[in-house]
Amino acid sequence: MQKTGCPYGTHRVISPSGVLPQPAWKIDNTMRPYDNEILLDVERLNIDSASFTEIKKRANYDESVICTIILQLVKERGKHHNPNTGSGGMFIGSVREIGEKLSGKIDLKPGDRIASLVSLSLTPLCIEEILEVYIDIDQVAVRGQAILFESGIYAKLPPDMPEALALAVLDVAGAPAQTAKLVRPGDRVLVIGGGGKSGLLCLHEAKKRAGVTGQVISLNPSAAACQRVRDLELADTVIQADAQNALEVMQAVSLATAGELCDLVINCVNVPNTEMSSILATRNLGTVYFFSMATSFTAAALGAEGVGKDITMLIGNGYTTDHAAIALNTMRENPQLRELFTATYAS
Amino acid sequence: MQKTGCPYGTHRVISPSGVLPQPAWKIDNTMRPYDNEILLDVERLNIDSASFTEIKKRANYDESVICTIILQLVKERGKHHNPNTGSGGMFIGSVREIGEKLSGKIDLKPGDRIASLVSLSLTPLCIEEILEVYIDIDQVAVRGQAILFESGIYAKLPPDMPEALALAVLDVAGAPAQTAKLVRPGDRVLVIGGGGKSGLLCLHEAKKRAGVTGQVISLNPSAAACQRVRDLELADTVIQADAQNALEVMQAVSLATAGELCDLVINCVNVPNTEMSSILATRNLGTVYFFSMATSFTAAALGAEGVGKDITMLIGNGYTTDHAAIALNTMRENPQLRELFTATYAS
Numbered sequence: 001m002q003k004t005g006c007p008y009g010t011h012r013v014i015s016p017s018g019v020l021p022q023p024a025w026k027i028d029n030t031m032r033p034y035d036n037e038i039l040l041d042v043e044r045l046n047i048d049s050a051s052f053t054e055i056k057k058r059a060n061y062d063e064s065v066i067c068t069i070i071l072q073l074v075k076e077r078g079k080h081h082n083p084n085t086g087s088g089g090m091f092i093g094s095v096r097e098i099g100e101k102l103s104g105k106i107d108l109k110p111g112d113r114i115a116s117l118v119s120l121s122l123t124p125l126c127i128e129e130i131l132e133v134y135i136d137i138d139q140v141a142v143r144g145q146a147i148l149f150e151s152g153i154y155a156k157l158p159p160d161m162p163e164a165l166a167l168a169v170l171d172v173a174g175a176p177a178q179t180a181k182l183v184r185p186g187d188r189v190l191v192i193g194g195g196g197k198s199g200l201l202c203l204h205e206a207k208k209r210a211g212v213t214g215q216v217i218s219l220n221p222s223a224a225a226c227q228r229v230r231d232l233e234l235a236d237t238v239i240q241a242d243a244q245n246a247l248e249v250m251q252a253v254s255l256a257t258a259g260e261l262c263d264l265v266i267n268c269v270n271v272p273n274t275e276m277s278s279i280l281a282t283r284n285l286g287t288v289y290f291f292s293m294a295t296s297f298t299a300a301a302l303g304a305e306g307v308g309k310d311i312t313m314l315i316g317n318g319y320t321t322d323h324a325a326i327a328l329n330t331m332r333e334n335p336q337l338r339e340l341f342t343a344t345y346a347s
Numbered sequence: 348m349q350k351t352g353c354p355y356g357t358h359r360v361i362s363p364s365g366v367l368p369q370p371a372w373k374i375d376n377t378m379r380p381y382d383n384e385i386l387l388d389v390e391r392l393n394i395d396s397a398s399f400t401e402i403k404k405r406a407n408y409d410e411s412v413i414c415t416i417i418l419q420l421v422k423e424r425g426k427h428h429n430p431n432t433g434s435g436g437m438f439i440g441s442v443r444e445i446g447e448k449l450s451g452k453i454d455l456k457p458g459d460r461i462a463s464l465v466s467l468s469l470t471p472l473c474i475e476e477i478l479e480v481y482i483d484i485d486q487v488a489v490r491g492q493a494i495l496f497e498s499g500i501y502a503k504l505p506p507d508m509p510e511a512l513a514l515a516v517l518d519v520a521g522a523p524a525q526t527a528k529l530v531r532p533g534d535r536v537l538v539i540g541g542g543g544k545s546g547l548l549c550l551h552e553a554k555k556r557a558g559v560t561g562q563v564i565s566l567n568p569s570a571a572a573c574q575r576v577r578d579l580e581l582a583d584t585v586i587q588a589d590a591q592n593a594l595e596v597m598q599a600v601s602l603a604t605a606g607e608l609c610d611l612v613i614n615c616v617n618v619p620n621t622e623m624s625s626i627l628a629t630r631n632l633g634t635v636y637f638f639s640m641a642t643s644f645t646a647a648a649l650g651a652e653g654v655g656k657d658i659t660m661l662i663g664n665g666y667t668t669d670h671a672a673i674a675l676n677t678m679r680e681n682p683q684l685r686e687l688f689t690a691t692y693a694s
Contacts, residue, residue, distance in 0.1 A: 006594075008594075008627075008654055010594060018592055020594075020623055020650075020653070020654075021653075022649065022653050023623070023646075086645060118652060118655070119649055119653055121649065121653075122653050151653075151654045151655050152655065153652075153655040174652070245365055246367055247353075247355075247357060247365070247367075248365075276367055280355075290662070293645055295644045296644065297640075297642045297643065297644040297647075298433060299370075300644075300662045301640065301662050301663055301664060301665060302369065302434075302466055302468065302665065303367075304664045304665070305464075305465060305500075305521070305664060305665030306367070306368075306468075306469045307355055307367075307498045308498050308499065308500040309666065310664070310666060310667050312661065312664075313661065313662035313664055314659065314661060314662070315637070315644060315648050315660035315661070315662060316648055317651045317652060317656075317657070317658065318648060318649065319652040319655055319656065319657060320657045321657045
């Protein structure tokens with residue numbers, strides 16, 4: 001008889017009490033599932049880029065030190081939750097056991113291969129051994145186990161693409177899926193950070209939805225990123241500019257849109273101080289979608305007020321219904337994009 | 348012949364160059380208006396609560412030290428922008444001169460009394476003398492001048508209420524105005540921090556818009572605040588609970604809504620770590636409006652993903668069209684609320 005768990009995994013919280021697993025300092029990583037949990041064998045961790053960069057620097061790029069830091073962190077907190085960045089990552093693994101309350105009610109069976117779509121910062125994890133560190137792509141191969149809570153989201157790995165490719169796409173699944181839901185035919189859409197991983201997926205969805213009467217604009221400071229977007233024909237207009245320079249961005253977007261500015265701005269860059277660019281490029285009553293984790297809440301809130309812009313500003317929820325299916329399908333719809341992603345993340 | 352200014356006031360930025368007046372460290376507070384600026388005589392500063400609390404503590408509650416800190420700050424940066432909190436406040440004053448490009452095109456004339464609705468953190472300000480410190484209500488009476496940019500928003504002070512009352516309401520004008528725009532008939536609405544200043548105004552708007560088929564719920568940890576809401580009959584349900592305890596809040600809201608949770612959650616509290624309460628109290632596909640400046644972008648983004656909630660999360664833009672008119676009208680619509688606000692802020 002298995003123990004009864006809370007859907008959000010609060011039964012695993014050790015300290016401080018009364019909080020959810022993510023804000024918790026330490027959670028119980030005993031690998032015996034409650035009645036509403038899924039136990040998985042973990043093969044690979046995709047560490048959050050901010051966290052892995054921090055760990056790499058602290059380890060002076062020494063792989064054995066990286067291993068020690070990760071093992072110690074998981075031992076101490078019961079999860080891979082880097083206290084210096086607040087972030088975690090995701091994992092790939094296969095289902096070993098499904099809690100009796102969930103069994104038959106979800107679309108999983110033992111042996112199924114999945115990617116977790118909740119953050120490692122709230123996932124009970126136990127690492128027996130680190131097998132390899134892939135220092136350039138923020139991944140580590142491990143032998144270990146993890147628990148998914150009843151509220152935890154995951155995606156079955158698709159049979160028609162390499163796992164490393166699926167993992168790269170799923171890592172940013174929320175962005176293209178939210179783009180697909182926000183863009184309407186005829187919209188003027190700006191993707192800040194177009195040309196980057198999430199930016200390219202957003203451009204694909206925006207181009208498809210805005211259609212022939214819309215205008216999709218990609219903005220990136222890097223000439224190479226701009227060329228990628230041109231080669232893939234993912235934007236009607238490509239602007240090479242620094243998103244930290246709000247006035248330059250506004251002027252360029254104003255020029256590109258005959259002064260109309262954009263109905264929707266999607267911010268996909270992982271550098272700070274790009275809130276004002278996003279706000280100034282948006283038309284009055286338009287919408288900004290902040291997917292970037294470097295977004296400052298107060299900079300956005302006070303920034304829009306400061307320039308008297310009545311716009312809707314959305315916090316980029318990493319989850320939206322069917323986000324994994326929408327994101328993975330971009331690879332099937334766009335062979336050139338898939339080719340680029342395969343070369344970058346799965347070769 | 349006046350000099351030509353940028354609508355956003357970038358012509359006033361001294362350092363660092365290329366940024367807008369708010370992120371700027373130092374702006375030019377020469378009190379000679381450009382062609383698109385308004386010059387005002389300033390009578391009173393309403394310092395942002397977080398900033399004033401920080402200054403009071405630093406001054407050890409000594410009024411003369413508070414004056415010195417404020418004077419020095421404004422002299423150094425050309426604006427009241429507390430570097431320790433990032434925030435400013437607003438001011439009351441009267442129009443002295445209107446730039447020639449704006450003259451006749453806006454609804455102001457010299458002598459009009461207004462409240463500024465953009466943050467002091469971006470407003471060129473010059474203080475000649477501090478006349479009095481109102482230590483309990485975060486205000487200081489001054490003799491000085493300020494500049495409003497072309498994009499700067501303001502409200503004419505209404506003739507039918509005391510200025511101190513209008514100032515208290517205008518300080519949080521965005522919250523009730525956004526509530527008015529978001530709430531639909533029949534909605535279940537939770538106001539976290541109901542009973543506080545912005546919370547009471549939001550409850551008034553929510554109650555009016557949700558109507559007889561809706562349900563308005565107020566949540567506050569303080570018994571006195573809960574009693575205020577009951578006395579004013581501003582909520583259908585009053586919950587006394589701590590918004591930092593996400594599970595307690597979710598259970599109480601679930602109980603109050605027969606398990607349905609809320610269509611809209613408005614977060615008006617100025618303490619950290621209330622993102623999860625807001626998220627867990629929202630039904631799937633519902634909306635959270637974060638008005639609190641203590642909101643953490645990453646806690647909200649990762650928190651919603653962590654529990655697999657497909658909800659819309661809005662960054663509380665302090666500005667929305669007609670927000671001052673909507674907010675001030677709450678005082679005319681609700682005499683009991685006006686009585687309470689007058690006793691608290693204008694007696």
